[in-house]
Amino acid sequence: MARFFSFFLFSLNLAFAHTQIPAEEGYFWYRGNTHTHAEYSDNSEINDVPMIARWYREAGYNFLLLSEHNNHLLARKIFCYDRLSRPKENFIMICGLELSMSRHITALGIDRFLSGEKSLQEAVNMTLASGGVPILNHPMDPVVTARKFIETEGLNHIEIVNGGRLTDTPASIALWDSVMSEPGGRIIYAVAADDNHYNRQRVGRGWIMVKAKSLTKSEIRESIRSGNFYPTTGVILDSYMAEKDSFHVISQNGDTIKFFGRYGKLLGTQAGKDASYRFRGDELYVRAEVSNRQGKTAWTQPVMVKGGTNQ
Ligand SMILES: [Zn+2]
Ligand SMILES: [Zn+2]
Numbered sequence: 001m002a003r004f005f006s007f008f009l010f011s012l013n014l015a016f017a018h019t020q021i022p023a024e025e026g027y028f029w030y031r032g033n034t035h036t037h038a039e040y041s042d043n044s045e046i047n048d049v050p051m052i053a054r055w056y057r058e059a060g061y062n063f064l065l066l067s068e069h070n071n072h073l074l075a076r077k078i079f080c081y082d083r084l085s086r087p088k089e090n091f092i093m094i095c096g097l098e099l100s101m102s103r104h105i106t107a108l109g110i111d112r113f114l115s116g117e118k119s120l121q122e123a124v125n126m127t128l129a130s131g132g133v134p135i136l137n138h139p140m141d142p143v144v145t146a147r148k149f150i151e152t153e154g155l156n157h158i159e160i161v162n163g164g165r166l167t168d169t170p171a172s173i174a175l176w177d178s179v180m181s182e183p184g185g186r187i188i189y190a191v192a193a194d195d196n197h198y199n200r201q202r203v204g205r206g207w208i209m210v211k212a213k214s215l216t217k218s219e220i221r222e223s224i225r226s227g228n229f230y231p232t233t234g235v236i237l238d239s240y241m242a243e244k245d246s247f248h249v250i251s252q253n254g255d256t257i258k259f260f261g262r263y264g265k266l267l268g269t270q271a272g273k274d275a276s277y278r279f280r281g282d283e284l285y286v287r288a289e290v291s292n293r294q295g296k297t298a299w300t301q302p303v304m305v306k307g308g309t310n311q
Contacts, residue, residue, distance in 0.1 A: 023211050024239060030210045030220065032063035033203075034106055034135060035098065035159065035193035041068035041078075048198055053084040057091045059203050062300035063210075063220055064093055065108060069100040070115045090215055098137065099123040102142065106135040106159075106193075109221030114201055120144070121168040124154045133225045135159055135191050139175050140168040146178035150185050157224070160299065161192030161231055163205030173299075180302060187226075187285065189301050192231030206233050227301045234296030240288065242303040247286050249300060250274040254290035261286055261305075279305050 033056060038049045042270045049066060056064045066081055073079075080095035093277035103120040110132035117123040120136075127134040133158040136144060145149040149155060158179070160172040175307060179188050192206030210229040212219040223229060238250040249257055250273065257275035259267040268277055277286060287302040 021209075027211050027213055030062040030212055030215055031207055032061055032065070032094070032210060032220065033194050033196070033207050034065045034094070034096075034108055034191060034224075035066060035067050035137060035150075035162070036064060036196045037098075037198065039198050040065055041066075041072045041076075042197075043072055049081055050084055051066075052196075052198060053081065053091075053093065055200050055203050057086065057089065060232060061207070062215055063089050064091075065096045065106065066093065067096050067098040067106045067108075070113070071098045071100050073097070073113070073160065074115060078112045079110060087215070092215055092217060092220075094217055094220060096132065096240070099127070103142075104137040105155075106137055108133040108135060108224060109217065120148070120155070121152050124152055127156050130220075133157060133221060137193075138162045138165050138168065139172050141165060144175070146175060146182050146185070149175070149179045149188075150182060156186070156227075157189050157191055159193055159195075160190040161195035161206035161233060163196060163202050166205065167194070174264060177260070177262075181263045185258055187227075187304060189227040189229070190231050190299050192299075204234075206231065208232070209236070230298055230300055232296070232298035234294065235292055235298035236291050237290065237298050237300070240300040242286075245279050247277045247279070247288070247303060248274070249276075249288045249290060251290045251298065253292055253296075254298065255292045256290070258289045259286055260289065283303065 023029050038052050039046045040049050079097050081093045085092040099105050099117050102117050105123050107127040110130040112130050114126050124134045137159045158176050161169050179185050179201050194202050194205050196202045208229045208231050210223045212223040235254045236252040240249040258269045259277040261267050283305045285302040286306050288300045291297040
């Protein structure tokens with residue numbers, strides 16, 4: 001019996017690892033983590049990178065970015081772990097680094113090793129120039145102001161959930177709303193990530209679900225660049241979309257849906273797995289938070305409301 005049970009669990013695990021969750025019109029949802037560290041890069045000779053990749057694969061992730069601190073890799077210059085990808089099991093490694101010589105950002109999907117950045121703007125420029133997507137990490141540590149964020153050209157992604165700093169989430173969300181609401185602001189996409197430092201217990205504190213046509217490095221990178229993804233700590237969304245005059249959210253396991261607008265103003269609360277919000281026209285943008293009794297939350301990316309202005 002025990003043997004049968006462990007075989008059954010093993011089969012379940014494999015089945016989950018092979019999963020591609022269908023989305024609409026030929027798209028799938030892929031689960032991934034953009035912020036993880038291995039001991040190997042922390043000036044250590046212990047190469048635990050394959051083990052960490054296996055943890056995420058076995059937890060049902062489809063992609064992982066080992067975002068090592070670039071200042072710890074100046075000798076090794078590693079930024080890619082392609083050989084750990086298992087395409088037949090629907091699991092790939094995304095190339096990247098955590099640029100750490102100035103303000104920490106994840107450089108996602110870059111095509112070369114990067115170092116020597118002296119400012120946030122330089123880190124963003126270097127990431128973009130090497131084909132990557134820059135994500136501002138743990139925005140409360142140290143604090144980045146909304147003004148500084150807005151002035152940083154090409155920065156469009158913010159980590160609102162950091163597995164090592166979960167109590168920062170409300171302040172990070174307030175910053176996200178401010179960057180979109182202040183004069184000269186713009187739409188910003190939110191990310192959730194583990195910032196895992198070689199601890200299996202910390203797998204799954206926060207992740208993103210990316211909507212893409214297939215599981216390739218370029219499809220995942222470009223879907224993240226254009227905001228085709230959402231951050232979550234455990235609530236799964238089937239879809240969210242804006243129509244001409246309303247915004248619809250459908251979740252699998254949420255029970256409360258809140259809609260927010262300019263400066264994080266609460267626009268409405270609805271109970272249930274799915275909800276709709278009718279635009280009034282003066283919200284500037286609308287985004288939704290879907291939570292459940294288990295304390296898990298998913299955040300939709302914001303949609304601009306026609307006619308809104310933050311000038
Ligand atoms: Zn960091
Ligand atoms: Zn980190």
